[in-house]
Amino acid sequence: MATEKKLNCVILGLLSHEELTGYQIKKRMDTALQYFWGASFGSIYPTLNGLLKAGFATRRQEQENGRTKLIYTITPAGRQHLQAWLAQPVERDEVRYETLLKLFFGSDAGPQRALEHIARFRQKTEQALPYLIKTEQTLRSIQDKGAAHQYYRLTALFGVKVYGAYIEWCAEAEQILTGKDV
């Protein structure tokens, strides 16, 4: 079956928990999945159509205050497909840190430039960290109320750990670049 398209599985996964519109799916990606997966509207809507055609989801229209919503629901076939994918080993985790690229090649540009890149990286990280910490704490407190919470918590914890490591690294990198390093 030649490597399943991941976005299919992400969306199927989200739909396995609750009915959603395309717009809401995008919001989940920008919040709960933010630190480990992302997608744009331009890929979400066509993917939803693909899911429909494949019989993995159905949709219905609803009006809410004059706004038309297309609400997607996962089908039994969709659940089955998702479970099959979930059971398979991970093919590949991918990272692409442009920040590290700019540091790796940054010796000619000098420490000032490197420190700027690190500062921006730190800022983004520090901005996202409180959300992650709060999410992890919330999920911890309710993990006995619904099996899924424990699994969400796992991923939030990952974010907390990794973002924490980012911040530590920023501090050490700054020390090294300013010569305050041992």
Add this chain to the structure above:
Amino acid sequence: MATEKKLNCVILGLLSHEELTGYQIKKRMDTALQYFWGASFGSIYPTLNGLLKAGFATRRQEQENGRTKLIYTITPAGRQHLQAWLAQPVERDEVRYETLLKLFFGSDAGPQRALEHIARFRQKTEQALPYLIKTEQTLRSIQDKGAAHQYYRLTALFGVKVYGAYIEWCAEAEQILTGKDV
């Protein structure tokens, strides 16, 4: 100029340090850049041709034991282009953790499955970590001999920190899933 293609910059960056063949470039990506950037031959060779056409690199042929090598060298225009890119703020760092996806949606599949995914993730991480630690230590010891080493060290240190966080997370996640968590 509509967002520079990153692989151009990665390759230009590598060439700014030393002359390389396409094959060697691939090797650098599989070792030194491994934990923050990757690319396949199918993208490297066409990109090298693009660099040639753009005037950012030149190449010459050499024979070594009957093997034909095409060795690429960065041009002044290439260096200038690289420096301009280096000076611009990072547009986006990207991560895509399939492992976390499988955990996030993994409640129906149960803890056993989740633990398997974590075990494989841990294994890959533990396998790569010694290389990172050794690299960081080596670069630390020689960072006064050549400015670039300090910048390499920064990225190796990033790898050490982040992979360390991965391992910590694996341990905690296992505790949570096996109910040994507080």
Add this chain to the structure above:
DNA sequence: CTTACCATGTAAGGCGTTACATGATTCA
């Protein structure tokens, strides 16, 4: 009244992977 948000989609174009195709050398 205007900005932000809710809501859905298409089109163009770029980027990248996989698979294919070829061929030499080195080492066990």
Add this chain to the structure above:
DNA sequence: TGAATCATGTAACGCCTTACATGGTAAG
């Protein structure tokens, strides 16, 4: 002699982002 490594490239195909296109509602 067979496997691994060195070495270069193309073609098909898929996936995704950006930009475009549209239109309603809520809040300040």
